[in-house]
Amino acid sequence: MAQVKYISASRVFAKDAPPAVDALDLDIDDGEFMVLVGPSGSGKTTALRMLAGLEPLDGGRVEIGERDVTFVPPKDRDIAMVFQNYALYPQKSVAENMGFALKMQGVRKEDRARRVREAARLLDLDDQLLDRKPKQLSGGQRQRVAMGRAIVREPKVFLMDEPLSNLDAKLRVQTRAQIAELQRRLGVTTVYVTHDQVEAMTMGHRVAVLSGGKLQQCASPRELYDNPVNQFVAGFIGSPAMNLQTVPIVDGGVQIAGTTMPLPPSVRTAAAESGLRELVLGIRPEHLHLADSAGELAGEVLLVEELGADALLHVRLAGGGQPVVARTEGRKPPARGQNVTFHVQPDDIFAFHPSTGARLAG
């Protein structure tokens, strides 16, 4: 067990292209479940591979357990990785797959068999599966074998690269919980890469949001959701995504849907200090509350998406612009074409700089 440190670690693939990972600074505590999340091309997988030793660093360094491992070969870093496609050796049995690393370390055959059985039990893999070839397993079983191969090694750090992306939706939700539970029990530092923000939010102790090779924000899921530092994080975390609209600043607030919406004083000050004439207003779908005719934001329902427990309303606001999405109760949502009004609590408003995307204090 160990802590992991990225210290301005960079990776450049092509000279002219921007770095895939740009001076990443990240501290991961001992036993922490850290999720790296971001859209494709954000550098999250590259960052993980740099930690694994599969990708060299072009600057900075990587530490595992206070040891600089920047130039240490992968096998000597005391890590284990779960690959997206599992990367099981097709010609080896499940037991051989799981025990291969131990065999390479020169662990005796009996010890190997014992540790493989222990790991299999931990993952609810039947003993009879151990003699099968990966081809003969279901997708979920293969995934668990891949996990088992990592667990057997008893490494200091688990690295997981989108390990759930090849499972169907139901199994993914189950396995998600199992992995989180397993990690809690084993207490091994884990770095987990995903593009799925739901996975990131549900599994991670902390989540690091990456975009364009740069770390945007690293915080607990709750903190990311409640206090995104910039427009990217605000738009990326949360499903459906936060409604973001560029609106002009007027006296007393901003102009939206034909009315003036008041801004918190701190936002107003920040906007005034930057000399802004407009800003990006962010409102989460669940913060658009349906109101009686006395609501502030009026609009017309374009589309209703029924999700069962609740419904999503796509609404074009009176002033035009991008439709907004609102989450409402599933029972008796307004019909398509109906005119609705929303009420928004002033505390629930986010405001971002229109060009830098940085959060305006709020």
Added chain:
Amino acid sequence: MTALPIRAGRRPGQLRELTGRVGWGIVAWVVAIAFFLPVLWMVITAFKPESAAETWPPKFVFSPTLAEFRLVFSGMGPYLTHSVIATVGSTILVLLLGIPAAYALSVHPIKRWRDGLFFFISTKMLPIVAAIGPLYVIALHAHLLDTIWLLIILYTAMNLPLAIWMIRSFMLEVPSELLEAARLDGAGRIREIASVILPIVTPGLVSTALICVIFAWNELFLAINLTVTNAATMPMFLISSVPQEGLYLAHLSAAATVASVPVILVGWIAQRSLVRGLAMGAIK
């Protein structure tokens, strides 16, 4: 499932599809038979007495005899031995040299691997006739003329470029994640090849070996120019079956039939292992 009404509407198109399938089927059969007929004729002729072999129109009713086969078996012993040694020996050498070479050109490509790859195949661009003179002189001075070693070396050189290209293409199909997993698991280069890559490319190695066997077994030009008796191979035996005068068609057919059996046998065995191994489904 629910496509019934649509299917009814498609009936004319389906008919066209059916006639198309039947048409292509007939074409395939015609081509296949056109290729197979000479072989069939060869086998039938091998069982005829020499006098019945050269009649025109060909006789299809005759009393089969094994006389020609007996004659063939009595004379081919040394030729067969030479062919087997040259073929098996060169194929093993090709694999031993080709696997590391292909690895160095695919999995962990060396610097300027393109040039290496092109060099290997460029050796096949020279017509072998142009090289036979120098080869003869070299063999003469190396005291290798009319020895089986010469054939093993030459057949290895002849098949190696193609084998490297083939094995390389199979190695490229090994998913990089598997190799990375092996690196993380602590496998070195040798382990990586032996435990991870080779098991996956085995079907490819089998088909590569099959092609090397076929080429080496049927090679005539080098053998006839560089050997006389001590290393004479099966194709030379076939030629020796043609006498200066007299009837020889049945005898030649019997010899040719016997000479093709080993290749067909090897091909059949290889085909079974190819089908068995080709499903690399465990990676996805």
